[in-house]
Amino acid sequence: MTQSINLPKLDDFLQELATIQQQSSKRVAILGSRHVPLTHQHLIELLSYALALAGNRIITSGATGTNFAVIRGAMRADPNLLTVILPQSLSRQPAESRDQLENVIHLIEHSESDQLSLAEASASCNQEIITKCQQLICFAYHDSQTLLQTCNDAEEQRKVVTLFYFD
Numbered sequence: 001m002t003q004s005i006n007l008p009k010l011d012d013f014l015q016e017l018a019t020i021q022q023q024s025s026k027r028v029a030i031l032g033s034r035h036v037p038l039t040h041q042h043l044i045e046l047l048s049y050a051l052a053l054a055g056n057r058i059i060t061s062g063a064t065g066t067n068f069a070v071i072r073g074a075m076r077a078d079p080n081l082l083t084v085i086l087p088q089s090l091s092r093q094p095a096e097s098r099d100q101l102e103n104v105i106h107l108i109e110h111s112e113s114d115q116l117s118l119a120e121a122s123a124s125c126n127q128e129i130i131t132k133c134q135q136l137i138c139f140a141y142h143d144s145q146t147l148l149q150t151c152n153d154a155e156e157q158r159k160v161v162t163l164f165y166f167d
Helices: 007-021 038-053 066-077 095-101 118-132 145-156
Strands: 027-032 057-060 082-085 106-108 135-140 160-165
Touching: 027 038, 027 066, 027 118, 027 145, 038 057, 038 066, 038 135, 057 066, 057 118, 066 082, 066 095, 082 118, 118 145, 135 145, 145 160
Parallel strands: 027 057, 027 135, 057 082, 082 106, 135 160
Antiparallel strands: none
């Protein structure tokens, strides 16, 4: 009995293994839901803080919930290692996020998406984020369609994807 090896799957596995074992800094995107319990926000902040302390570049978007916690953690560790890519202009962000975002050194706004719905702008923004990262960590609910699609797209681009569900 012969056994066949699916080479694209093997290549994906080897690439993922190499990324996980990589000792040098990585570009890690962390995205997630706006609706996050406070205890989870603290854990996400600690994760972001630890990743930045280890020298990893952190990429996220600007919003309340998960992204707010990511920004807080990375800013505490090393503000130069944080890049925030907004789906729309800074003025379109919630007031509670704007104060924090104004202190971000590497902030990219997409004012050209101001006329789009937030869902459309976020989907486009997430695509940009995953093209810039090597690894995606995502915190979502089972019905978080935009985030789940982002994870699928990242996997198709052969990124290492870690998905945590809140529910």
